[in-house]
Amino acid sequence: MSTAKLFDDFNDQYFGGRLPRYRIKVVKRLRVRRKVDKDLNRLGAVGVTDRRGRLIQIRSGQSDEQQIETLLHEMVHAVAGNGHGKPFCDELERIKALGAPTNEKPSLPMTATLVRGSVQDYLDEGLTLQQAQKHVAWDNGCLPSTLRRRFPRSSRG
Numbered sequence: 001m002s003t004a005k006l007f008d009d010f011n012d013q014y015f016g017g018r019l020p021r022y023r024i025k026v027v028k029r030l031r032v033r034r035k036v037d038k039d040l041n042r043l044g045a046v047g048v049t050d051r052r053g054r055l056i057q058i059r060s061g062q063s064d065e066q067q068i069e070t071l072l073h074e075m076v077h078a079v080a081g082n083g084h085g086k087p088f089c090d091e092l093e094r095i096k097a098l099g100a101p102t103n104e105k106p107s108l109p110m111t112a113t114l115v116r117g118s119v120q121d122y123l124d125e126g127l128t129l130q131q132a133q134k135h136v137a138w139d140n141g142c143l144p145s146t147l148r149r150r151f152p153r154s155s156r157g
């Protein structure tokens with residue numbers, strides 16, 4: 001099934017048809033202009049939503065199931081905006097309750113303990129501190145500078 005058709009079906013089934021028309025592109029590399037996004041590909045992101053440009057990009061090379069999960073994730077962004085905070089989690093929970101085919105679990109709110117643990121995990125994987133902070137920031141839908149400002153000590157692992 002085409003991703004455009006999936007988008008229309010999901011829009012009807014889980015979003016009450018309230019999403020505007022988006023172009024859906026399945027691409028090898030995600031292309032974006034916003035600052036946080038230049039590391040998207042390196043960080044292994046699988047999708048990105050440009051609300052103003054009404055464009056959802058989905059990375060190729062995923063299984064059908066993963067691609068559907070990514071599409072739904074991006075559609076939630078289309079409704080809830082950037083980041084994975086409360087608006088995103090609420091909307092994700094809402095469509096899951098309606099039976100949307102995704103196993104994604106809403107992320108936990110950022111706390112100092114979680115940030116420290118996450119940064120340390122990435123450091124243990126051999127990443128530099130700067131890379132680890134970028135990953136953790138991305139995982140939580142914020143900029144590395146925001147992460148460092150909010151968690152000056154914990155963000156050092």
Ligand SMILES: [Zn+2]
Binds near residue numbers: 073077084
């Ligand atoms: Zn996201």
